[in-house]
Amino acid sequence: MSQVPLTHILVLSTALFFIGMYGLFTRRNLITMLMSVELILNSANINFVAFNRYLYPGKLDGIFFSLFIVAIAAAEAAVAIAIIINLYRNFKSIDVEAADEMKF
């Protein structure tokens, strides 16, 4: 593990973040946008765990932050899917372009 520098792990998480960003920009379907958000949260998690492992090996704070992020991501996914299913019930579509009734 010590043969891989911290920079490479950070480059990996940056690449994962921007892949999620690309998905968020190009997708118009709510479920696939939710998947991109999950990728972005995971890249932040990798950063926390890697910093804890490499820079502060005697502490546990990075682990706690990543555990809290996982819990918040689970709550967020549950609420988002409830909203998506309700939206589908009303508009018969989960495309973001279709749900523009509260726009103006």
Added chain:
Amino acid sequence: MSESPVVFYLLSVVILGAALLAVTSRKIFRSAIWLLFALTGIAGLYFWLQMEFVAAVQIVVYVGGIVVLIIFSIFLTQQSGKDLPAPVRGRAVFSVLAVCAGFVLTCLMITRYAFPNGGNSGMDAVASVGNIGAQLLSTSEHGYVLPFEVISVLLLAAMIGCIVIAMKTKPDNP
């Protein structure tokens, strides 16, 4: 220890390839399965970093919970055999440009920054599940019991919110 970097780079290729396919695949069900592979690869990365508890949480919550929830909602909301519409060409081109610019900029910042060397001793004794649990629930100076309680209230609120949102409204007396 000599094969350790090879394992890391293999895991990185798996994670990035699966994530890229998850955001570009035209079939939504395949996209969900690629997301599953990416999240499993990230759990493998945590194992490689010797953070076994975080890896277990990643597998249980993400792979076992969130991806299954996403697959259920795909089945509930659309025909999974149908292709998604392709992104608008202009938007795709500008997204690729913006994402590449951001990636290059961030990588420049990362490679320029000199991280201090923290040393690597005594980690295995600290990151055990017992220590994590003890510090998570301790009320002393470095304890995390208050965020723990707050997050349990948040989960309760999310549960109630899901029930309220998904509840069918009764039609008023016709």
